[in-house]
Amino acid sequence: MIRPIVTSPIMLRMPSVDASPEDAAIGQDLLDTLAAHAHECVGMAANMIGQRKRIIVVQDGPRARLMYNPVIIERANEYQTKEGCLSLPGTRPATRWRRIRVSYLDEAFTPRTETFTGYTAQIIQHEIDHCNGVLI
Secondary structure, three states, X not given: OOOOOOOOHXXXXXXXXXXXXXXXXXXXXXXXXXXXXXXXXXXEEHHHHOOOEOEEEEEEOOEEEEEEEEEEEEEEEEEEEEEEEOOEEEEEEEEEXXXXXXXXXXXXXXXXXXXXXXXXXXXXXXXXXXXXXXXX
């Protein structure tokens, strides 16, 4: 189901809690909502649709990658950039890393650990910040 986008900084600053298999419907809602905003958005976190769960979806090439409880476990090659967000107007400065290693549960709640680089890594970092209540 396509959900409305939360724009309240108060709501977006609230840290999320871990997701469980009972939250799979929220993951599907994130996928549907990202698809509906594909012309203006490349990633979303559950708090952007009003759910305080550690769930993100990231456009990774032609596919949308769903991640439950993502945690960055390694970072390398820090850089500075500016980012926009569907939930907030304008752009803001952000510190990012060119390469990250992430531990997460996939759409089947199978544990995964992968390394991401470039723009995909940047999107994942932005969405994990959302999970942590960090506004960029």
